[in-house]
Amino acid sequence: MSIRQRLYPESGQVAGLVEHCHHARFVFNIGLEQRSMWRRDKHLRGPLSVPRVNAASQMRELAQLRAGTDWLRAGSSSVQQAALRDLDRAFMNFFAGRAKYPRFKRRSDREGSFVVRDLSVRRLNRKWGEVAVPKIGRVRFRISREWAQITCASSARVTHKNGRWHVAFTIPAPARFEPGTGPAVGIDRGVANTLALSDGHMLQAPSLTKFEQARFLRLQQRLARQQKDSQRRGKTLEALVVLRGRLENRRADWVEQTTTALACTHSVVAVEDLRIRNMVRRPKPKPAPGNPGVFLPNGARAKAGLNRAILASVWGRFLIRLEHKMPEGTLLRVDPRNTSLTCAVCGHCAHGNRESQAVFQCQSCEYTAHADTNAALVILDRALNTTTAAGHAVPGRARPVTAGNANQLAA
Ligand SMILES: [Zn+2]
Structure with a gap:
């Protein structure tokens, strides 16, 4: 858990902070390369055998590296060591x-x-x-959370993104939410509705306004035309970064609110297993008339790319946060295959069931519902019964989340 506060470095401090970021990245990358090479070569025996690489050996080598590298030695050893700890944690995960x-x-x-x-x-x-940063001194930040919580932190991560600096104080994880006692719910994710619940609710992630979206596309097009390293290009990039940051903040808020509400309301939540990825469909190609095999630009590509990226990121973050907030074993993941084509009532599975993008009508039992709601019901059904509605046992479909497989799909 962490508390993120906006950091306001003075102009004289920014260069030092950027420098720390570079050093941390450098040490992380060099450590990663070393570990990867070791993993590749560790089976070698005899004269080629390589000494074991781990956190301890890397810490020692960092000290040697600093001794022989002036620019690295000029930086903060504690920042650089922390980068190795980061790497170690990444490997443990x-x-x-x-x-x-x-x-x-x-x-x-x-x-x-x-x-x-x-x-x-x-x-x-x-x-x-103020937070003390090695070699830089005290950097001011804006307090928006309880001070007592911030003082509990023993470490913090300083981040630079979208032109802004933040400091995230790592605090001990709070007790999980009072688990919800309400009914189990299945969730389907989609494009038109970000989340469809099996109880019929539709939840919509915020996006850019129409105006902002148009601006985003215009900026992207401009960027493609501009010369690399030109000043104008830099300006365009900056404008894009602002828009993206705005969107990210909006989405992050939404994810927090939605996951808290779900975790407090429902005793069990069933979702698709993300490891089988089949996100947003690509826009239909537009064939050029009288010219087989040639396609016209369909105009949807830039937009679709944007949507796809956004939806993917929202879903990933949504699952991670829901995982944090639900008691262990109450977030169930199921095989997402054919959830949109299967009838939630009789289990009949056919392409013809899908009247349109929005309407589901079963060809066998004539059950009709919103297509996304039906899919959410199927997901819930798979999770709870690990059998299809038709009664076919599907062992291993529902996989309760344990510490071992938590976050697996977040990756
Ligand atoms: Zn049916």
Whole structure:
């Protein structure tokens, strides 16, 4: 758990913070490369055998590296060591099946992060606090949460993204929510409705306004035409970053509110297992008339790409947060195959059941419902019974979430 507060570095402090981000990224990446090579070569025997690489050996080598590298030594050793701890945690999550294999961090002046250990914070007044950052000094942040909670933190992560700085204080995880006692619910995710609940509710994630969306597309087109490294391109990028940040904040709020509401209301929530990915359909190709095999631009690509990316990110974050908030074993994941074609009442599964994008009508029993609601009911049914409505046992369909497989699909 963490409390994220907006950081307001003075202009003289920004360069130092960016520097810390670069060092943390450098150390993380070099450590990752070393571990990957070791994993590749560890089976080698004899003269080629490689010494074991782990957190301890990497810490020692970091000290040697610093001794021989002036620019690294100029940075903060605690920030660089924390980057190795980050890497170690990433590997632990990977080994526990909670995350994918760690990935290299990309070099960027626009985003990055690093961890501050041995935290020291000070309150200036009601609205402002200061956090001590190694080699930089005290950096001001705006207090929007209870001060007592912030002082519980023992470390914090400073992040730079979308032109803004934040500090996330790591605090002990709170007790889980009072578990909901209400009925079990199934959730289907979609494009038209972000989430459809089996009780008929439709939940819509906020997006950019029409005006903002048009601007976003215009900016993207402009960006494609502009010369690399030109000043104008930089301006366009900045404008895009602002829009994206706005959207991200809106979505993040929505995810928090929705997952809390769900966890407090329902005793069991059933969702699709994301590892079988089949997100948003691509826009239909538009064939050029009288020219077989040639396609006209269908105009939908940029927009579809945007939508796809946004939906994917919302769903991932939604599941992670729901997982945090639901008691263990009450978030069930099921095989998502054919949920949109299967009848929730009789289990009949056919393409013809799908009257249209929005309407489901069973060809066998004539059950009619909103297509997404029907899918949510099927998901719930699979989770609770691990049998289809038709009575076919499907062993292993519903997989209660345990510490072992938690977050697996978040990766
Ligand atoms: Zn039916």
